[in-house]
Amino acid sequence: MEFLKFEQQGPIGILSFNRPDKLNALSLDVLDELESFLRDAEKNTSLRVLILRGEGRAFVAGADIRTMSGFQAEEAVAFARKGQRVFGFLEELPQVVIAAVHGYALGGGMELAMACDIRVAERTAQFGQPEVHLGIIPGFAGTQRLPRLVGTGWARYLILTGRRITGEEAHRIGLVEVLAEEGKALETAMDVARDVLKGGPHAIPLAKRMVLRGVDMPFPVAQAFEAETFAYLFTTGEPQEGMRAFLEKRRPAWTEESS
Numbered sequence: 001m002e003f004l005k006f007e008q009q010g011p012i013g014i015l016s017f018n019r020p021d022k023l024n025a026l027s028l029d030v031l032d033e034l035e036s037f038l039r040d041a042e043k044n045t046s047l048r049v050l051i052l053r054g055e056g057r058a059f060v061a062g063a064d065i066r067t068m069s070g071f072q073a074e075e076a077v078a079f080a081r082k083g084q085r086v087f088g089f090l091e092e093l094p095q096v097v098i099a100a101v102h103g104y105a106l107g108g109g110m111e112l113a114m115a116c117d118i119r120v121a122e123r124t125a126q127f128g129q130p131e132v133h134l135g136i137i138p139g140f141a142g143t144q145r146l147p148r149l150v151g152t153g154w155a156r157y158l159i160l161t162g163r164r165i166t167g168e169e170a171h172r173i174g175l176v177e178v179l180a181e182e183g184k185a186l187e188t189a190m191d192v193a194r195d196v197l198k199g200g201p202h203a204i205p206l207a208k209r210m211v212l213r214g215v216d217m218p219f220p221v222a223q224a225f226e227a228e229t230f231a232y233l234f235t236t237g238e239p240q241e242g243m244r245a246f247l248e249k250r251r252p253a254w255t256e257e258s259s
């Protein structure tokens with residue numbers, strides 16, 4: 001891979017955006033590489049948690065402005081759809097995805113972090129949706145994921161002013177779930193990953209899917225879906241082991257990967 005680096009330590013994978021001279025800006029090539037990586041990752045059954053981070057001074061400073069600067073309308077819609085598809089695929093991965101943010105997470109970079117399940121960020125990280133300053137709008141589903149995460153008030157404030165906020169402020173408004181000290185985003189994300197791995201390997205992806213699907217369903221339908229998912233888990237043997245382990249005062253023996 002040219003713009004991405006991947007290493008796997010047991011069930012935890014670390015994917016680094018590696019185009020530091022351009023603050024990891026998302027060009028068409030970077031998006032292509034990300035898409036093909038994600039297609040492989042989906043099938044990687046030994047991988048249970050994926051951490052996303054950036055090399056250099058940024059997480060990701062946005063979609064590549066040079067790429068977009070020559071667009072006509074057809075290319076613009078294709079680029080927006082491509083980013084939406086790739087980020088949608090990321091969001092739908094069976095693995096838990098954690099963004100470990102330091103430095104800039106702007107525009108498409110903030111949209112990328114929002115497509116992750118959990119956001120860890122350093123206090124000094126810089127989040128923002130500066131698109132309007134370029135005469136565009138967030139186009140990788142930011143106008144949709146941001147209000148779902150922080151409410152329509154903060155979403156309109158951030159998108160309409162293009163102002164940047166620190167990791168600390170992002171944490172206060174609910175855009176970031178876990179705050180890390182400077183230089184500690186990855187380490188803190190690894191701690192979160194280890195907690196995720198304590199959960200049942202069947203329960204975790206199903207719980208993730210339930211939350212994601214459920215928000216777009218009418219409440220009674222989502223509730224029925226939840227009950228069916230709950231019941232399905234009992235066909236896997238996992239709840240029996242989890243609860244037996246609790247009663248026997250020991251750690252559950254899930255699978256080799258989860259220990």
Ligand code: CO8
Nearest residue numbers: 022023025061062063064065076079080106107108139140
């Ligand atoms: N795209 C392309 N290149 C970038 C980007 C970017 N988003 N961000 C930084 N770079 C490049 C710079 O051009 C520079 O390259 P070079 O050395 O060749 O001149 C290099 O990275 C380093 O950047 P700076 O010299 O600017 O570094 P500073 O420390 O001075 O500034 C900033 C850092 C404040 C992060 C600054 O680089 C900046 O403002 N970057 C742009 C941030 C931005 O506006 N991001 C949003 C982009 S729009 C977007 O993401 C839309 C997503 C949806 C698109 C779908 C529509 C079709």
